[in-house]
Structures are given as C-alpha cells and as structure tokens.
Amino acid sequence: MQKHVFLRIVGDLSSSDNYFTQRIDAANKEGISPLAKCTTTMRMLAYGVAADAVDEYIKIGSSTTLECLLRFCKGIIRLYEEVYLRAPTQDDLQRILHVSEMRGFPGMIGSIDCMHWEWKNCPKAWEGQFTRGDKGTTTVILEAVASHDLWIWHAFFGCPGTLNDINVLDRSPVLMMWNRERLRG
Structure with missing residues (x-):
C-alpha cells in the first residue's frame, strides 16, 4: 500500500x-x-x-x-x-462499456481473474473438497472482476479448490446478473 x-x-x-x-x-x-x-x-x-x-x-x-x-x-x-464498496451504477456501466468498445472489446464490463489461495488451517472434514490436485494443498479461490481503471466491482472468496476456474466463472454473480440483463434486451 x-x-x-x-x-x-x-x-x-x-x-x-x-x-x-x-x-x-x-x-x-x-x-x-x-x-x-x-x-x-x-x-x-x-x-x-x-x-x-x-x-x-x-x-x-x-x-x-x-x-x-x-x-x-x-x-x-x-x-x-x-x-x-458499492455496486456499479448505470452511469458507471455506460462509462466502462464505452471505454471497452473504444479499446476493441464491445460489451466487456471487466476482466475476471481467479487465484487459488492456500488454506493452511482448513478443517480436516473439508480437506477433500478444498484440495487442489496439481498442488496437493488445500486452497480456496478468490475471484475478482476489475474494470480497465482497476476498480474492483466484484470479489468472491471461498470456492473449493477442486472447482476449476471455468466452473467458478459460470457461477459468478456479476456474470449471471450481466447475462440476465443482456438477455432481457
């Protein structure tokens, strides 16, 4: 900082x-x-x-x-x-969409990233669902959506490490909300 x-x-x-x-x-x-x-x-x-x-x-x-x-x-x-610590307003979304379109990414509100964070004190009963196969350690996933100006619009911490990043992205509340809005019109 x-x-x-x-x-x-x-x-x-x-x-x-x-x-x-x-x-x-x-x-x-x-x-x-x-x-x-x-x-x-x-x-x-x-x-x-x-x-x-x-x-x-x-x-x-x-x-x-x-x-x-x-x-x-x-x-x-x-x-x-x-x-x-707020949700994006309609003005925020319009500004983000405009910048994304100018950069050649029409319809993009942000980039999503997921990272696996080692959980040293994971309860024994949960280790099976939070063990990451390629590392052999217990992890939780931190997912975040950030716009071009590094404003973080969504962060979620806690998916089991056995879920791959594609599954996490499918369940992202921001993406689900965004897809609902796009389907409505």
Whole structure:
C-alpha cells in the first residue's frame, strides 16, 4: 500500500472515531497511537496472522489488537462504502462499456481473474473438497472482476479448490446478473 493512501485512511479514521486518537491511559501514560493501531490491523489483514502474532512487533496485546481490527473494519465500511464498496451504477456501466468498445472489446464490463489461495488451517472434514490436485494443498479461490481503471466491482472468496476456474466463472454473480440483463434486451 502506498504511504499516502495509508496515511489518508489513518487520518479519516482518526477524525471519525475517537478510538483512533492517541489519549492518556489509566496509568497516566500516552496510549497507543492511531498509526500503531492501523499498522497492527493492516498486518493482520495482509499476512493473515493471529492477534497475538503482532504483539512482539508492535507491542499491543491481543485483546486490543482484536478491538483495533473490529473498529478498523467497521470504520472502513462506514467511511468508504458509498464510494468504494458499492455496486456499479448505470452511469458507471455506460462509462466502462464505452471505454471497452473504444479499446476493441464491445460489451466487456471487466476482466475476471481467479487465484487459488492456500488454506493452511482448513478443517480436516473439508480437506477433500478444498484440495487442489496439481498442488496437493488445500486452497480456496478468490475471484475478482476489475474494470480497465482497476476498480474492483466484484470479489468472491471461498470456492473449493477442486472447482476449476471455468466452473467458478459460470457461477459468478456479476456474470449471471450481466447475462440476465443482456438477455432481457
């Protein structure tokens, strides 16, 4: 993540939620900084580590780390849902379709990509359906649809690794919606 994006997120969270401000704690010492709280959360999300795994690096207890994670996620949704976490509007679709047509791909709303992500802690009972044959490891599939400007319009995480990418594409909610709309007229 670029530094200016991270600092914008920290600033937005600090101005909208008192939890992300630095205050004096019960022992009359400075509390945890907003940078430390957001860094902790971002490390957990980026590396998929447990709350107590960031304790040695940032010196925050696991209960505080979990509170940071919860408030961070709720804050991101509250702050950015209307702009970044929304379905495409009719204007968005028209703009995307126009750019795609100009580039020689009429009717294309985005590129879809699927990736298999290793699931180290997959429950034993589920391993059979999530084992990827060519790798011999348990995986889940992340599928995403992005437009030419890298705006992600759809993301789905969780298909069993035994499904090949063609099966995932056939079940994609965005593609099903798009096909329904095209069939209607």
